[in-house]
Amino acid sequence: MRPLDAFDLPPEKERDLKKARRLETWTLIYIASSTTFLGLTMGTSQAMRTSFFEDAFSSVPAIAFLVCTRIARRRANEDFPYGYHGVVSIGYLTASLSLVGLGGFLLVEAVTKLIAVERTTIGGMTLFGHTLWAGWPMLAAIVYTAIPSVFFGRAKLKLAPQIHDKILYADAKMMKADWMAETATAVGVLGVGLGLWWLDPVAAALVSADILKDGVVNVYVAVHDLMERRPMKTDRSGPEPLPDELRARIERLDWVAGATVRLREVGHVFFGEVFVTPRGSPEDLPAKIRHAVADAKSINWRLHDVTITVLDRQPE
Numbered sequence: 348m349r350p351l352d353a354f355d356l357p358p359e360k361e362r363d364l365k366k367a368r369r370l371e372t373w374t375l376i377y378i379a380s381s382t383t384f385l386g387l388t389m390g391t392s393q394a395m396r397t398s399f400f401e402d403a404f405s406s407v408p409a410i411a412f413l414v415c416t417r418i419a420r421r422r423a424n425e426d427f428p429y430g431y432h433g434v435v436s437i438g439y440l441t442a443s444l445s446l447v448g449l450g451g452f453l454l455v456e457a458v459t460k461l462i463a464v465e466r467t468t469i470g471g472m473t474l475f476g477h478t479l480w481a482g483w484p485m486l487a488a489i490v491y492t493a494i495p496s497v498f499f500g501r502a503k504l505k506l507a508p509q510i511h512d513k514i515l516y517a518d519a520k521m522m523k524a525d526w527m528a529e530t531a532t533a534v535g536v537l538g539v540g541l542g543l544w545w546l547d548p549v550a551a552a553l554v555s556a557d558i559l560k561d562g563v564v565n566v567y568v569a570v571h572d573l574m575e576r577r578p579m580k581t582d583r584s585g586p587e588p589l590p591d592e593l594r595a596r597i598e599r600l601d602w603v604a605g606a607t608v609r610l611r612e613v614g615h616v617f618f619g620e621v622f623v624t625p626r627g628s629p630e631d632l633p634a635k636i637r638h639a640v641a642d643a644k645s646i647n648w649r650l651h652d653v654t655i656t657v658l659d660r661q662p663e
Contacts (some may be wrong), residue, residue, distance in 0.1 A: 394547050482537070594607065
Protein backbone atom coordinates (compact mmCIF):
# COMPACT_ATOMS: atom_id res chain seq x y z
CA MET A 348 0.00 0.00 0.00
CA ARG A 349 1.33 3.41 -0.98
CA PRO A 350 0.49 5.98 1.71
CA LEU A 351 -0.42 9.53 0.77
CA ASP A 352 2.12 12.29 1.19
CA ALA A 353 2.19 14.09 4.53
CA PHE A 354 -0.47 16.75 4.98
CA ASP A 355 0.60 20.14 6.30
CA LEU A 356 -1.67 23.10 6.90
CA PRO A 357 -0.71 26.45 5.37
CA PRO A 358 0.90 28.75 7.97
CA GLU A 359 -2.20 30.95 8.35
CA LYS A 360 -4.44 27.89 8.83
CA GLU A 361 -1.97 26.46 11.33
CA ARG A 362 -2.38 29.68 13.32
CA ASP A 363 -6.17 29.38 13.08
CA LEU A 364 -6.03 25.78 14.32
CA LYS A 365 -3.84 26.71 17.29
CA LYS A 366 -6.21 29.55 18.12
CA ALA A 367 -9.17 27.16 17.96
CA ARG A 368 -7.42 24.65 20.21
CA ARG A 369 -6.66 27.39 22.76
CA LEU A 370 -10.29 28.49 22.60
CA GLU A 371 -11.53 24.95 23.26
CA THR A 372 -9.09 24.56 26.15
CA TRP A 373 -10.44 27.74 27.75
CA THR A 374 -13.95 26.48 27.03
CA LEU A 375 -13.29 23.35 29.09
CA ILE A 376 -11.93 25.44 31.96
CA TYR A 377 -15.01 27.67 31.80
CA ILE A 378 -17.39 24.68 31.64
CA ALA A 379 -15.70 23.14 34.69
CA SER A 380 -16.32 26.34 36.68
CA SER A 381 -19.89 26.85 35.44
CA THR A 382 -20.97 23.26 36.14
CA THR A 383 -19.50 23.55 39.63
CA PHE A 384 -21.49 26.75 40.20
CA LEU A 385 -24.68 25.16 38.86
CA GLY A 386 -24.13 21.99 40.87
CA LEU A 387 -23.72 23.92 44.11
CA THR A 388 -26.89 25.96 43.57
CA MET A 389 -29.34 23.72 41.66
CA GLY A 390 -31.18 22.31 44.69
CA THR A 391 -34.32 20.38 43.63
CA SER A 392 -35.06 22.46 40.52
CA GLN A 393 -35.58 20.26 37.46
CA ALA A 394 -34.70 23.15 35.13
CA MET A 395 -31.43 23.75 37.00
CA ARG A 396 -30.66 20.03 36.94
CA THR A 397 -31.22 19.98 33.17
CA SER A 398 -29.05 23.08 32.74
CA PHE A 399 -26.33 21.41 34.82
CA PHE A 400 -26.26 18.31 32.60
CA GLU A 401 -26.46 20.41 29.44
CA ASP A 402 -23.45 22.41 30.58
CA ALA A 403 -21.51 19.30 31.57
CA PHE A 404 -22.18 17.52 28.28
CA SER A 405 -21.35 20.64 26.27
CA SER A 406 -17.74 19.71 27.03
CA VAL A 407 -18.03 16.65 24.74
CA PRO A 408 -17.65 18.58 21.43
CA ALA A 409 -14.69 20.51 22.86
CA ILE A 410 -12.98 17.30 23.99
CA ALA A 411 -13.77 15.64 20.64
CA PHE A 412 -12.25 18.58 18.77
CA LEU A 413 -9.04 18.58 20.83
CA VAL A 414 -8.58 14.80 20.54
CA CYS A 415 -9.57 14.44 16.87
CA THR A 416 -7.52 17.36 15.55
CA ARG A 417 -4.49 15.81 17.26
CA ILE A 418 -5.07 12.36 15.77
CA ALA A 419 -5.87 13.74 12.30
CA ARG A 420 -2.34 15.20 12.09
CA ARG A 421 -0.72 11.76 12.14
CA ARG A 422 1.11 10.74 8.99
CA ALA A 423 -0.43 8.21 6.61
CA ASN A 424 1.07 4.71 6.78
CA GLU A 425 0.55 1.27 5.26
CA ASP A 426 -2.32 0.49 7.64
CA PHE A 427 -3.97 3.86 7.02
CA PRO A 428 -2.82 4.87 3.53
CA TYR A 429 -5.29 7.77 3.38
CA GLY A 430 -4.21 9.11 6.76
CA TYR A 431 -6.29 9.67 9.88
CA HIS A 432 -8.50 12.52 8.63
CA GLY A 433 -11.65 10.40 8.99
CA VAL A 434 -11.36 10.55 12.78
CA VAL A 435 -12.85 14.06 12.61
CA SER A 436 -16.10 12.68 11.17
CA ILE A 437 -16.14 9.92 13.79
CA GLY A 438 -15.64 12.47 16.56
CA TYR A 439 -18.42 14.64 15.13
CA LEU A 440 -20.82 11.68 15.11
CA THR A 441 -19.83 10.65 18.66
CA ALA A 442 -20.43 14.16 20.03
CA SER A 443 -23.76 14.39 18.22
CA LEU A 444 -24.98 11.02 19.52
CA SER A 445 -24.13 12.06 23.07
CA LEU A 446 -26.37 15.10 22.67
CA VAL A 447 -29.23 12.95 21.36
CA GLY A 448 -28.94 10.58 24.31
CA LEU A 449 -28.73 13.38 26.86
CA GLY A 450 -31.58 15.41 25.35
CA GLY A 451 -33.87 12.38 25.10
CA PHE A 452 -33.18 11.29 28.67
CA LEU A 453 -33.72 14.74 30.18
CA LEU A 454 -36.86 15.36 28.10
CA VAL A 455 -38.46 12.12 29.33
CA GLU A 456 -37.46 12.96 32.89
CA ALA A 457 -38.98 16.47 32.70
CA VAL A 458 -42.24 15.27 31.12
CA THR A 459 -42.54 12.47 33.68
CA LYS A 460 -42.13 14.93 36.53
CA LEU A 461 -44.75 17.23 35.01
CA ILE A 462 -47.27 14.40 34.58
CA ALA A 463 -46.61 13.11 38.11
CA VAL A 464 -47.19 16.64 39.48
CA GLU A 465 -43.93 16.60 41.42
CA ARG A 466 -43.86 20.10 42.83
CA THR A 467 -40.49 21.83 43.02
CA THR A 468 -39.80 24.04 46.02
CA ILE A 469 -36.99 26.52 46.42
CA GLY A 470 -36.42 27.47 50.02
CA GLY A 471 -34.00 29.76 51.76
CA MET A 472 -30.30 29.47 52.44
CA THR A 473 -27.91 31.07 54.87
CA LEU A 474 -24.99 32.95 53.38
CA PHE A 475 -22.53 34.93 55.54
CA GLY A 476 -25.05 34.95 58.38
CA HIS A 477 -27.93 36.20 56.21
CA THR A 478 -30.91 34.18 55.01
CA LEU A 479 -31.91 34.69 51.39
CA TRP A 480 -34.05 32.96 48.80
CA ALA A 481 -32.04 30.13 47.21
CA GLY A 482 -33.29 31.18 43.80
CA TRP A 483 -30.97 34.20 43.72
CA PRO A 484 -27.74 32.13 43.69
CA MET A 485 -29.41 29.92 41.05
CA LEU A 486 -30.08 32.96 38.84
CA ALA A 487 -26.50 34.17 39.38
CA ALA A 488 -25.23 30.76 38.24
CA ILE A 489 -27.47 30.93 35.16
CA VAL A 490 -26.12 34.37 34.20
CA TYR A 491 -22.55 33.17 34.72
CA THR A 492 -23.25 30.20 32.46
CA ALA A 493 -25.10 32.05 29.71
CA ILE A 494 -23.12 35.21 28.97
CA PRO A 495 -19.56 33.86 28.40
CA SER A 496 -20.87 30.99 26.26
CA VAL A 497 -22.30 33.46 23.74
CA PHE A 498 -18.88 35.09 23.27
CA PHE A 499 -17.14 31.70 23.05
CA GLY A 500 -19.70 30.63 20.45
CA ARG A 501 -19.19 33.71 18.28
CA ALA A 502 -15.41 33.33 18.35
CA LYS A 503 -15.62 29.67 17.32
CA LEU A 504 -18.16 30.49 14.61
CA LYS A 505 -15.57 32.70 12.91
CA LEU A 506 -12.82 30.08 13.14
CA ALA A 507 -14.76 26.96 12.08
CA PRO A 508 -15.01 27.82 8.33
CA GLN A 509 -11.36 28.88 8.29
CA ILE A 510 -10.20 25.35 9.15
CA HIS A 511 -13.29 23.57 7.76
CA ASP A 512 -14.09 21.84 11.05
CA LYS A 513 -17.68 20.72 11.61
CA ILE A 514 -17.11 19.70 15.24
CA LEU A 515 -16.03 23.26 15.99
CA TYR A 516 -18.95 24.67 14.00
CA ALA A 517 -21.53 22.52 15.83
CA ASP A 518 -19.97 23.47 19.17
CA ALA A 519 -20.07 27.16 18.20
CA LYS A 520 -23.74 27.06 17.19
CA MET A 521 -24.73 25.35 20.43
CA MET A 522 -22.76 27.75 22.61
CA LYS A 523 -23.98 30.83 20.77
CA ALA A 524 -27.59 29.76 21.29
CA ASP A 525 -27.02 28.73 24.92
CA TRP A 526 -28.59 31.95 26.19
CA MET A 527 -32.01 30.67 25.08
CA ALA A 528 -31.67 27.53 27.16
CA GLU A 529 -30.46 29.52 30.17
CA THR A 530 -33.33 31.99 29.76
CA ALA A 531 -35.79 29.09 29.93
CA THR A 532 -34.02 27.84 33.06
CA ALA A 533 -34.27 31.29 34.65
CA VAL A 534 -38.01 31.41 33.86
CA GLY A 535 -38.43 28.03 35.56
CA VAL A 536 -36.64 29.20 38.70
CA LEU A 537 -38.61 32.45 38.84
CA GLY A 538 -41.82 30.50 38.24
CA VAL A 539 -41.19 28.39 41.32
CA GLY A 540 -40.52 31.56 43.31
CA LEU A 541 -43.90 32.95 42.18
CA GLY A 542 -45.69 29.73 43.07
CA LEU A 543 -45.99 28.48 39.48
CA TRP A 544 -44.32 25.12 40.14
CA TRP A 545 -45.14 23.74 36.68
CA LEU A 546 -42.86 26.29 35.00
CA ASP A 547 -39.83 24.42 36.34
CA PRO A 548 -40.45 21.09 34.53
CA VAL A 549 -41.78 22.93 31.47
CA ALA A 550 -38.55 24.94 31.27
CA ALA A 551 -36.55 21.73 31.73
CA ALA A 552 -38.51 20.12 28.89
CA LEU A 553 -37.83 23.09 26.59
CA VAL A 554 -34.09 22.98 27.30
CA SER A 555 -34.06 19.20 26.82
CA ALA A 556 -35.89 19.53 23.51
CA ASP A 557 -33.31 22.07 22.34
CA ILE A 558 -30.46 19.69 23.25
CA LEU A 559 -32.23 16.86 21.43
CA LYS A 560 -32.79 19.03 18.33
CA ASP A 561 -29.10 19.99 18.19
CA GLY A 562 -28.12 16.35 18.52
CA VAL A 563 -30.49 15.10 15.81
CA VAL A 564 -29.41 17.81 13.32
CA ASN A 565 -25.74 17.08 13.89
CA VAL A 566 -26.20 13.29 13.70
CA TYR A 567 -27.95 13.80 10.34
CA VAL A 568 -25.01 15.82 9.02
CA ALA A 569 -22.37 13.46 10.47
CA VAL A 570 -23.99 10.32 9.04
CA HIS A 571 -24.32 11.90 5.59
CA ASP A 572 -20.65 12.92 5.73
CA LEU A 573 -19.63 9.35 6.59
CA MET A 574 -21.74 8.13 3.66
CA GLU A 575 -19.61 10.45 1.46
CA ARG A 576 -22.41 12.58 0.07
CA ARG A 577 -21.60 15.63 -2.03
CA PRO A 578 -19.35 17.91 0.06
CA MET A 579 -21.19 20.73 1.82
CA LYS A 580 -19.98 24.05 3.20
CA THR A 581 -18.93 24.10 6.84
CA ASP A 582 -21.99 26.15 7.80
CA ARG A 583 -24.31 23.75 5.87
CA SER A 584 -25.64 26.66 3.81
CA GLY A 585 -25.22 24.81 0.52
CA PRO A 586 -22.98 22.60 -1.62
CA GLU A 587 -19.23 23.15 -1.44
CA PRO A 588 -18.11 25.14 -4.56
CA LEU A 589 -14.72 23.41 -4.71
CA PRO A 590 -15.77 20.67 -7.19
CA ASP A 591 -16.86 23.29 -9.74
CA GLU A 592 -13.68 25.28 -9.16
CA LEU A 593 -11.57 22.15 -9.70
CA ARG A 594 -13.37 21.24 -12.93
CA ALA A 595 -13.06 24.80 -14.27
CA ARG A 596 -9.31 24.88 -13.50
CA ILE A 597 -8.69 21.59 -15.32
CA GLU A 598 -10.80 22.55 -18.32
CA ARG A 599 -8.74 25.72 -18.78
CA LEU A 600 -5.68 23.61 -19.67
CA ASP A 601 -4.98 23.80 -23.41
CA TRP A 602 -4.71 20.01 -23.82
CA VAL A 603 -8.04 19.24 -22.10
CA ALA A 604 -11.24 19.00 -24.16
CA GLY A 605 -13.53 18.23 -21.20
CA ALA A 606 -13.49 17.11 -17.58
CA THR A 607 -15.78 15.79 -14.87
CA VAL A 608 -15.00 15.73 -11.17
CA ARG A 609 -15.79 13.49 -8.21
CA LEU A 610 -14.87 14.82 -4.78
CA ARG A 611 -15.26 13.28 -1.33
CA GLU A 612 -14.84 14.92 2.03
CA VAL A 613 -12.82 13.24 4.78
CA GLY A 614 -12.59 15.32 7.94
CA HIS A 615 -10.90 18.62 7.11
CA VAL A 616 -9.73 17.62 3.63
CA PHE A 617 -10.97 16.49 0.23
CA PHE A 618 -9.87 13.69 -2.06
CA GLY A 619 -10.60 14.34 -5.72
CA GLU A 620 -10.86 12.36 -8.92
CA VAL A 621 -10.83 14.14 -12.28
CA PHE A 622 -11.84 12.34 -15.48
CA VAL A 623 -10.25 14.12 -18.43
CA THR A 624 -10.83 13.85 -22.18
CA PRO A 625 -7.68 15.11 -23.96
CA ARG A 626 -7.74 17.37 -27.00
CA GLY A 627 -6.21 15.37 -29.84
CA SER A 628 -3.11 13.38 -28.91
CA PRO A 629 -1.05 15.58 -26.56
CA GLU A 630 2.67 14.95 -26.31
CA ASP A 631 4.30 13.89 -23.05
CA LEU A 632 0.93 13.18 -21.41
CA PRO A 633 2.38 11.88 -18.09
CA ALA A 634 4.20 15.20 -17.54
CA LYS A 635 1.07 17.16 -18.40
CA ILE A 636 -0.93 15.14 -15.89
CA ARG A 637 1.69 15.71 -13.16
CA HIS A 638 1.56 19.46 -13.77
CA ALA A 639 -2.25 19.40 -13.84
CA VAL A 640 -2.35 17.59 -10.46
CA ALA A 641 0.03 20.12 -8.87
CA ASP A 642 -2.01 22.98 -10.32
CA ALA A 643 -5.27 21.46 -9.07
CA LYS A 644 -3.96 20.99 -5.52
CA SER A 645 -2.89 24.62 -5.42
CA ILE A 646 -6.52 25.77 -5.74
CA ASN A 647 -7.30 25.20 -2.07
CA TRP A 648 -5.40 23.83 0.93
CA ARG A 649 -8.22 21.33 1.57
CA LEU A 650 -7.49 19.45 -1.68
CA HIS A 651 -5.13 16.91 -0.18
CA ASP A 652 -5.03 14.44 -3.06
CA VAL A 653 -6.13 14.64 -6.71
CA THR A 654 -6.08 11.78 -9.20
CA ILE A 655 -6.48 12.40 -12.94
CA THR A 656 -7.80 9.64 -15.18
CA VAL A 657 -7.67 10.02 -18.97
CA LEU A 658 -10.74 8.84 -20.91
CA ASP A 659 -11.37 8.63 -24.64
CA ARG A 660 -14.77 10.27 -24.08
CA GLN A 661 -16.74 11.70 -21.17
CA PRO A 662 -19.31 9.41 -19.52
CA GLU A 663 -22.94 10.33 -20.14
